[in-house]
Amino acid sequence: MIPTQPARSINPIVRPDGSCYTAYATENVWTGVEAYSGVTWGNSVTPYTTGKDYFAQLIVALKGATKSIYIAGWQVNWDAQLAKGVRLFDVLLEVAKKGTVQIYVMPWDDTPPVQTYDDQTKAVLEAINGITGNQCVHVNLAASLADSNAKFYSHHQKQVVIDNQIAFIGGMDLAYGRYDDATYDLHANADGRAVLNRYNGCVAWVGSVTKSEVADPDLLVGMYDTPVNRTATLAAIQKGAMQIPDGATYTTLNPATQPRMPWQDVHLQITGPAVADLVRxxxxxxxxxxxxxxIPLPATPAKQTVNTGCGIQVLRSAPLKMRQAEYKALPFSARPETPIKGAQANIADAMAILIDKAQHFIYIENQFFVSGFGLAGNRESGDLTGPADVVHSNNKYGIEATRVYAMWDIDEPPQNKICEQLATKINAFIMNHKGEPFHVYITLPVHPEGKLNDGSIMTQIHWTMQSLVFGTKSLLNRIRRSFRARDLVDQNGPDSDWKRAYADDNTEYESIDIKRCFEYVTLLNLRNHAQLGDRYVTEQIYVHSKMLIVDDLFAIVGSANINDRSLLGSRDSELAVLVMDSKVDSVNLCGDNKLRPTRGHARQLRMAVWNKLFGITAGGERAATELKDAVESPGAKASWEAIQARAAKNTALYEAAFDFIPRNKTPYNPLNLTNPGAASIWPRWYSTDPAKKTWGNLGLMPFDKAFWTNPQFNAAAAAQLAVTAAQLNEVKGFITLLPIEWTKGENNNLGYPTALVVENKTNANPLQQPTAIAQEDVSFTPTTEGKT
Incomplete structure (x- = not known):
């Protein structure tokens, strides 16, 4: 036996007939390090896996309010679509007319160049008071209270609480783009979507709206707030006008030729004692x-006497400065007895506990994956390559200004340990040859939301690929090290020098075929396609969830991404819940007909998400029905094999039809057609002479306005349209493989401070880059004509 961390297993107690007794013992999964709250039982939790389902229930709850509504979000838009023809403004106006409900709205106070329309939301929602004659709507823009570089960080919590009785928490802001369903429809004008609700931040917008469709909330404040302007603006808003986009040309998506970007996210509704922690x-x-x-604090809830329903611990990432500000704002009698010692990093702590407890599988769905990866590989220390060189050359002064503004931690590597923790768990199974199957599934966006000619996006892709693939201690390379250590033991015995495989300077892992890693990990992206008139279009489905599920027993859902901003505690504020249902079932989790315990909420949530991603929820010809068994038995070898096979087939079909999407191999290389090499960050570029850094450009990319002038799928003549249609009809479900060779051989680290790199809200022109890094969860990209 190799002396490594053991892979613990559960041996069920079996009845004489072979079935398992139900286990009711409480497991200690709760975090106690600087914990924001303890665990409460007796909660009811309802998951929502589409924006449409969440918003439909939210409307009911908001309209049923009798006393109070609390709304917090990174981005809250007054005209965010909650149903067909229904904006957030419409719902809150109806509630405000009651005169009995106090409405408190707290968006993040955005920092230039980011534009979340927070000031406009404040102006419009507060105008409800004048419309109704009731002073009941209050909007406060929450600034970042990070412990350093506060201007770069954000208030990132997402919650709604109604009458202190019903709470909603998860990844969905009341913002543009979130109104979506299980079909991930690409039609930008479907379901009544208009103006900024026709959202795609990854492309250059070439459509426009007329002045009559929009209103300018800036006319409600300051020197522009004249009686004439106020009357006309509010009249237009009440008649259905939407937020005016940046830019005098009213630029938006063109639904005739451009796809919207679908949204994948998860949210929870909670009733029960845990709501009090969210109210607080x-x-x-x-x-x-x-x-x-x-707002006065409500009375402290009575002590619990039940442990049925769902156990919930409310988790936070909260900087020390934020906690100190909260403490000072409390009345003396309400201040906690425990002294404040530092930042809260509850979410990272809870994720570490669950990863350590995993026995059969882990499912992660997250907007980001940037974690400690050892030393950077992939020519990171060399000159910038290809597109990154072009973008940097045209914005080197802006990037340097960002580095000066950041002042410290400019080039620090990612510090969070999610990558290491996952690899340590997998290592235990590899080294101990355990009979129990184990697998990690990770679903991510193919790239952060934004254009691929945006320097911040390019840098974010660089760090993501380092964390997953290229870094010396990336997730895949850590797994390769474990395989190398196992091989050394098998070849030379347990007394051999097998530990050397883990040494920082050891490169023996490079001899291990990277494909062996996929016995333990599946890396997925999501994509959809549609026909718009004379063309086919495609777009990534944007994974915005922040969710971790272990063994269908435990689940964490909230606002925290896998990066240092969210997990270290000292930067972005975050909010999440750890849920453990008291309802226990025994199921064939690993496909071997051995019954293993699962808990109601975690299993229900994971199955709902997988059914959606596999197209089973949407149904019809798109359903990947061959994956139904995988939904039931996620721990089975046959399950991950089937999921990878379907994702690989979908990937091949998409790459055959669309040569510009992120991919493993470049579609062009006239110098070496038999071995084209890894695809560039702009896949339509190819290297003519890497030594001299000369490049050939074979076509436009979606960030170019001219890209949208003509069809861009692989159909040179109209007769081939049917061929392309037939190929794309073979796509089942929405899963594709994450391209692990994409950007291999390139250095796309443009030099932005690594601790600050996130999605960026920039101009569409690659020659016009901002002078500061933007914040997370970007939901609007100004056009070239616009302001930032």
Whole structure:
């Protein structure tokens, strides 16, 4: 036996007939390090896996409010679509007319060059008071209270609480783009979507709206707030006008030729004792940020006497400065007895506990994956290559200004340990040859939301690929090291020098075929396609979820991404819940007809998400029905094999039809057609002479406006349209493989401070880059004509 961390297993107690007794013992999965809250039982939790389902229930709950509504978000848009023909403004206006409900809204106070329309939301929602004659809507813009470089970080919590009884929490802001369903429809004008709700931040917008369709909330504040402007603006808003886009040309997506970007996210509805912890979070934040009027804390809930229903621990990432501000805003009698010692990193702590407890599988769905990866590989220390060189050359002064502004931690590597923790768990199974199967599934966006000619996006892709693939201690290379250590033991015995495979400077792992890693890990992206008139279009389905599920027993859902901003605790504020259902079942989890325990909420949530991603929820010809068994038995070898096979087939079909999408191999290389090499970050580029850094450009990319002038799928003549249609009809479900060779051999690290790199809201022109890094969860990209 190799002396490594053991892979623990559960041996069920079996009845005489062979079935398992149900286990009711409580497992210690709760975090106690600087914990924001303890665990409460007796909660009811309802998951929502589409924006449409969440918003439909939210509308009902908002309209049923009798006393109070608390809304917090990174981005809250007054005209965010909640149903066909229904905006957030419409719902809150109806509630405000009651005159009995106090409505508190707390978006993030955005930092240039980011544009979340927070000031416009404040102006419009507060105007409801004048419309109704009731002083009941209060909007407070929450600034970042990060422990350093506060201008670069954000208030990132997402929650709604109604009457202190019903709470909604997860990854979905009340913002543009989130209104979506299980079909991931690409038609930008479907379901009544208009203006900014026709959202795609990854392409250059070439459509426009007329002045009559929009309103300018800036006319409601300051010197522009004249009686004439206010009357006309509010009349237009009440008649259905939407937020005016940046730019005098009213530029938006063109639904005739451009796809919207579909949204994948998860949200929860909670009732029960845990709501009190979420109420407390909002009130603490509101009062500490100077919200007016201040909100009194409700009475402390009575002590619990039940442990049925769902156990919930509310988790936070909270900088020390934020916690200190909350403490100072509390009345003396309400201040916690435990002294504040530092930042809260509850979400990272809870994720580490669950990863350590995993026995059969882990499912991660997240917007980002940037984690400690050892030393950077992939020519990171060399000159910039190809497109990155072009973009940097045209914005080197802006990037340097960002580095000066950041002041410190400019080039620090990612510090969070999610990558290491996952690899350590997998290592235990590889080294111990355990009979129990084990697998990690990770679903991510193919790249952060934004254009591929955006320097911040390019840098983010660089760090993601280092974390997953290229770094010396990347997730895949850590697994390769474990395989190398196992091989050394098998070849030379347990007394051999097998530990050397883990040494920082050891490169023996490079001899291990990277494909062996996929016995333990599946890396997925999501994509959809549609026909718009004379063309086919495709777009990634944007994974925005922040979710971790272990063994269908435990689940964490919230606002925290896998990166240092979210997990270290000292940067972005975050909010999540760890849920453990008391309802226990025994199921064939690993496909070997051995019954293993699962818990209701985690299993229900994971199955709902997988059914959606596999097209089974949407149904029809798109359903990947061969994956139904995988939904039931995620721990089975046959399950991950089937999922990878379907994702690989879908990937091949998409790459055959669309040569510009991120991929493993470049579609062009006239110098070496038999071995084209890894695809560039702009797949239509190819290297003519890497030594001299000369490049050939074979076509436009979606960030170019001219790209949208003509059809871009692989159909040179109209007769081939039917061929392309037949190929794309073979796509089943929405899963594709993450391209692990994409950008191999390139250095796309443009030099932005690594601790700050996130999605960026920039101009469409690659020659016009901002002078500061933007924040997370970008939901609008100004056009070249617009302002930032």
């Amino acid at each position: 979070n909002f009130i603490w934040r509101w009062n500490s940020e100077g919200g007016s009027p201040s």
